[in-house]
Amino acid sequence: MTTPLTTDTAVEHLRDRGVLGADVAASATVLDGGVSSATFLVETEGERYVVKQPLPYLSVADVWPARLERAGVEANVLGLFGALTPDHVPRLVDYDPKRFVVTMAAAPPSWVEWRAALLRGAVDPAVGETLGRVLGSWHAATRDDPEVLERFGDLGMFVELRGDPYHRTVAARCPELAGPVLACLDELLAERRCLVHGDFSPKNVLVGADSRVWVLDHEVAHAGNPVFDVAFLLHHLVMKAVHLGARDGAAPPRVHACARAFVDAYAAAGGLATDARSAARHTGALLLARVHGKSRATYLTPDEVSRVSLIGAQGVRGELAGVDDLFGAAVRSDPVD
Structure with missing residues (x-):
């Protein structure tokens, strides 16, 4: 010790x-x-x-x-x-x-955590665009690189930090969704195409002047399926849209625009995970993990938890075709049972 x-x-x-x-x-x-x-x-x-x-x-x-x-x-x-x-x-x-x-x-003192900025309603699509370009370049540069795949091929820590507390915990607590949730995990464990960050989250992004960004916390990185990184950022943005939309109806479209800038820039940079429906399924699994798994999104209210759970179920079952459907579900006003 x-x-x-x-x-x-x-x-x-x-x-x-x-x-x-x-x-x-x-x-x-x-x-x-x-x-x-x-x-x-x-x-x-x-x-x-x-x-x-x-x-x-x-x-x-x-x-x-x-x-x-x-x-x-x-x-x-x-x-x-x-x-x-x-x-x-x-x-x-x-x-x-x-x-x-x-x-x-350390970053300059004036830089701010992007999660905190988002929760204040400060949504800058330029940050999403930069993150998409950075992530896409990482995935493209490490694609099928034998040295990278060998060096980062141990998936044990990914399972400890993501597979078990996220997917397998959701499967145990929501048995009606266990099949599609575990199918997502199987895809993540089976495909090793590039170096995956594993925690591509707003809390791990620092933003400076002119939308400059640093990406932090690389300890979950592994040779794996690039869709995880894309879905990881998207699920955070969906939760922010749900949360902010309860107080400001103009906020979700801004978050949607940020997500669209992210996925478009990611694809333009040569990113590998460009199948929109696959990204939506994996985003759904992660949304479920943040309300039913071990890593709960504590800023969500009970009503918001219900909405996120519903979107997650729709996503993981393949009912949402991509980013636009995810954010369309985030702003729907129909009651959640």
């Missing part, structure tokens, strides 16, 4: 690793908001670093164990994606394989 870092030991860790000199003044603060890692911001007079150490159990209501070795995956992926799109991921500074600690450059 590794010793957990604290605000005091995070600074000492960077000194021990040679990132900070012995005479460099530094302070550390806890970065809140994540459930999978202890994360700290370490600041000196001229530098800012994020120091991240994974938790052996995720901080959720259900018991959710995960291997600490996922930190090594994140470090490796930061190096690879950093070479492909250096402007869209933080720079890897150091990785300590004994303590499973990743150190990376």
Whole structure:
């Protein structure tokens, strides 16, 4: 068992690793908001670093164990994606394989988490377009690359962090939907076409001026089916449309436009997961996971949970043909049983 870092030991860790000199003044603060890692911001007079150490159990209501070795995956992926799109991921500074600690450059203080911006109703389709272009370029660049498929071929952590707590938990709790939900998981485990991020979510996107973005949290990355990344972002945007639409009827069309910009830019960049109906099915499975699985979307009200559950069921059963149908279902006003 590794010793957990604290605000005091995070600074000492960077000194021990040679990132900070012995005479460099530094302070550390806890970065809140994540459930999978202890994360700290370490600041000196001229530098800012994020120091991240994974938790052996995720901080959720259900018991959710995960291997600490996922930190090594994140470090490796930061190096690879950093070479492909250096402007869209933080720079890897150091990785300590004994303590499973990743150190990376921190974003400028003015940058904001995209999830927080979306929940405030600040929806910028240019961010969706940039994310589609970045994701499409990652998938295209790693397509059928034998070295990548070998290096990231272990699906164990994907199953621990996604397959079990999402699909298999939904199948157990919603047996009437177990068939199509588990069929989605089978597709994800069977097809290995490129390097998949695995957590392509608004909470893992930082946005700066002129819609500049960084994509964070690469620890679930694996050689797999690219539809997972496309569906993962789409399901978050569908939930935001449902949530915002309860207060502002003009918000869902903005989120829809953002999603459309994302999928169009993804396809234009050479993205591999361009089958709209397949993306809708996988989006449906993930929507169900966020209201019935181990990783609940806590900002949804009970009525919104019911709406998301209905959209998820329609999607995973193949009743929705693509992005337009998903967002059409998100704004429907018919009662949910």
